[in-house]
Amino acid sequence: MTKTISLKKPANLPRHLAIIMDGNGRWARKRYMPRIMGHRQGAKAVKEIVTAVRELNIPYLTLYAFSKENWSRPREEVEALMDLLYDYLKREIDELLGNRIRLRAIGELDRLPPRVSTLLFETMEKTAKNYEMQLILALSYGSRSEIAEAAKRIAQKCIRGELSPADIDEKLFASFLYTADIPDPDLIIRTSGEQRLSNFLLYQAAYSEFYMTKTLWPDFDKKELLKALHDFSRRERRFGKTSEQIYLKCTGSES
Numbered sequence: 530m531t532k533t534i535s536l537k538k539p540a541n542l543p544r545h546l547a548i549i550m551d552g553n554g555r556w557a558r559k560r561y562m563p564r565i566m567g568h569r570q571g572a573k574a575v576k577e578i579v580t581a582v583r584e585l586n587i588p589y590l591t592l593y594a595f596s597k598e599n600w601s602r603p604r605e606e607v608e609a610l611m612d613l614l615y616d617y618l619k620r621e622i623d624e625l626l627g628n629r630i631r632l633r634a635i636g637e638l639d640r641l642p643p644r645v646s647t648l649l650f651e652t653m654e655k656t657a658k659n660y661e662m663q664l665i666l667a668l669s670y671g672s673r674s675e676i677a678e679a680a681k682r683i684a685q686k687c688i689r690g691e692l693s694p695a696d697i698d699e700k701l702f703a704s705f706l707y708t709a710d711i712p713d714p715d716l717i718i719r720t721s722g723e724q725r726l727s728n729f730l731l732y733q734a735a736y737s738e739f740y741m742t743k744t745l746w747p748d749f750d751k752k753e754l755l756k757a758l759h760d761f762s763r764r765e766r767r768f769g770k771t772s773e774q775i776y777l778k779c780t781g782s783e784s
């Protein structure tokens with residue numbers, strides 16, 4: 530008998546799910562196709578996963594779509610990825626509005642080609658009042674430079690006397706990151722079998738759960754998503770405490 534995956538909604542869902550969408554190039558190579566075909570197929574997977582996450586009522590979804598390091602890929606590939614992003618925004622705006630999804634972006638957005646950033650900012654503005662779900666695209670994103678930038682801005686405030694070094698703590702620091710008003714990711718999924726963060730949400734992932742799957746991003750569908758969510762649902766997140774403490778808190782018998 531083949532193992533069936535429960536398609537039921539898992540009991541404990543993440544509030545914030547983040548995905549490192551990897552493996553488009555390998556998906557295409559396996560089919561003797563150019564890498565761009567993998568990215569095209571990857572965009573279809575994005576649509577399916579956004580819909581599924583919305584249906585599940587998960588309020589925050591962050592997708593790592595383009596890293597700062599990805600700028601060093603061949604020019605034609607970068608251009609093709611920017612075109613795909615442009616097409617995605619053009620095509621999906623009605624879907625985002627209809628499903629009351631707010632689109633946001635994190636990263637060095639000023640590096641995006643002007644026609645892409647103009648459309649991106651327009652889409653963010655049009656969807657800004659949506660509250661049911663936030664779709665956060667990490668574009669031209671690098672976590673180390675996000676952290677370094679935050680340090681720079683804090684230092685400038687200290688020099689201007691607007692902030693005292695004594696005020697700097699974890700919470701204040703986090704408020705200077707792109708993700709200032711976004712909760713930390715509860716679950717980070719990475720597709721394609723790679724086991725690394727690739728400069729993604731280094732500060733925010735301090736207590737995230739990880740789920741790595743060999744499935745390549747273009748093959749990642751709702752069923753695969755539910756598999757990851759069921760796995761997450763079974764985990765015990767202890768945040769440094771003991772199992773017993775967590776159990777007592779759950780049963781409400783904590784003193």
Ligand code: IPE
Pocket residue numbers: 550551552553554555556594595596599610721746
């Ligand atoms: C992920 O797929 C998409 C981006 C990084 C933009 P890749 O393009 O990295 O695919 P692989 O890793 O080469 O298979």
Ligand code: IPE
Pocket residue numbers: 549550551552593594595596599723725727
């Ligand atoms: C990470 O994938 C970035 C995105 C998914 C957008 P990469 O394929 O660029 O990561 P590395 O270089 O293999 O670590």
Ligand code: MG
Pocket residue numbers: 551552553
């Ligand atoms: Mg890759």
